[in-house]
Amino acid sequence: MKIQKNYNLSKLNTFGISVQVKFFVEINTEADLKELFNIKEFKNNEKLFLGGGSNVLFTKDFNGLVILNKLKGIEILKDNSNDVFIRCMGGEMWYSLVDFSVERGLWGIENLSLVPGTVGAAPVQNIGAYGVEIKDVLENVEAFDVDMGKNKIFQKEECKFGYRDSVFKNEFKGKYFITAVTLKLSKKENKNINYKILQDYLEKNKIEIKNSKDVSDAVGAIRKSKLPDPKVIHNAGSFFKNVFVKVSEFEKLQKIYPEMPHFDEDEMVKIPAGWLIEECGPVNGISWKGYKKGNVGVHEKQALVLVNYGGATGEEVLSLANEIISSVKDKFGLKLSPEVNLI
Numbered sequence: 001m002k003i004q005k006n007y008n009l010s011k012l013n014t015f016g017i018s019v020q021v022k023f024f025v026e027i028n029t030e031a032d033l034k035e036l037f038n039i040k041e042f043k044n045n046e047k048l049f050l051g052g053g054s055n056v057l058f059t060k061d062f063n064g065l066v067i068l069n070k071l072k073g074i075e076i077l078k079d080n081s082n083d084v085f086i087r088c089m090g091g092e093m094w095y096s097l098v099d100f101s102v103e104r105g106l107w108g109i110e111n112l113s114l115v116p117g118t119v120g121a122a123p124v125q126n127i128g129a130y131g132v133e134i135k136d137v138l139e140n141v142e143a144f145d146v147d148m149g150k151n152k153i154f155q156k157e158e159c160k161f162g163y164r165d166s167v168f169k170n171e172f173k174g175k176y177f178i179t180a181v182t183l184k185l186s187k188k189e190n191k192n193i194n195y196k197i198l199q200d201y202l203e204k205n206k207i208e209i210k211n212s213k214d215v216s217d218a219v220g221a222i223r224k225s226k227l228p229d230p231k232v233i234h235n236a237g238s239f240f241k242n243v244f245v246k247v248s249e250f251e252k253l254q255k256i257y258p259e260m261p262h263f264d265e266d267e268m269v270k271i272p273a274g275w276l277i278e279e280c281g282p283v284n285g286i287s288w289k290g291y292k293k294g295n296v297g298v299h300e301k302q303a304l305v306l307v308n309y310g311g312a313t314g315e316e317v318l319s320l321a322n323e324i325i326s327s328v329k330d331k332f333g334l335k336l337s338p339e340v341n342l343i
């Protein structure tokens, strides 16, 4: 294990932002973490955990220690007539775990196909796509307490999962380095294809779902057609979260904007943030969608995605994000919140 000084992270965040960090270390084994705990650079510095860097925006250099999760391994813990319990180390890429699952014909995470990033970061924002969230199949999360130097296991209910939210983003932010995750996947067919875009795609292409790989392939195809690949255009996926409002508030908005798309969820109404952004712009009559300013912009196919066309600073991206937030607030009175972690 080697602590590196003045390390540049431009290749380790999908926004491609060039930032320097004071110290940088890669964790390849759980023993590395224990060893790191006794090192002065660890004790004396602010710490930042990093996986694939696909949900972070660096707005300035980081004057602390970045700990990169490279813990590898996927194992089947238990296998009964209905379910399979899979323990996956946090440094594995999420897509590898989805592949592992669908290759074995298991059901549960096929809708989360091609979500970028590591398994260790997946519970942090309770990744979700096409009607499924990791919380639906999660058994427990193993983590290393960086203050006490001890391991802790969080059962699902202790993770306090919400929409793109968990305890690891709130009260335990920066305290627990997630080392492994155990999922309970189903052997029995358990398809979840009610999500409108997925349903439409299956119907249009006359695809009959025979196994979980069929779902994973369909989701993969939809994602590739809609979302920009960070290897081609730097981005961090959806920059903003969708907005949830009370039914009464939505009814008032609907009177003014009858065309406003909405989804009923748990006694609240979800309004797609992408639509709100498309309906606003830098000046009246122009939409943010496809807007470009200097090195940054809003993706032409997906208004939720902010992009770095090359050479942008994190501050430039943040400044565009703030302009978008203000315009949505001015027009609809709704507050957009970033999904991406601002560092």
Ligand SMILES: Cc1cc2nc3c(=O)[nH]c(=O)nc-3n(C[C@H](O)[C@H](O)[C@H](O)COP(=O)(O)OP(=O)(O)OC[C@H]3O[C@@H](n4cnc5c(N)ncnc54)[C@H](O)[C@@H]3O)c2cc1C
Pocket: 014, 048, 049, 050, 051, 052, 053, 054, 055, 056, 069, 090, 115, 116, 117, 118, 119, 120, 121, 122, 124, 125, 126, 127, 128, 129, 168, 176, 177, 178, 179, 227, 228, 229, 230, 235, 236, 237, 238, 341
């Ligand atoms: C093109 C694109 C599409 C995307 N689509 C989706 C989508 O459909 N659904 C969705 O939910 N997300 C999506 N995302 C966001 C992203 O993929 C997820 O948030 C993913 O879980 C981030 O993983 P990561 O390893 O890159 O995390 P990072 O960006 O490295 O870190 C994210 C946060 O987690 C913390 N963290 C990282 N590792 C650990 C750890 N081991 N222990 C504790 N904290 C840690 C970091 O400090 C940071 O706060 C997308 C991103 C992109 C670029």
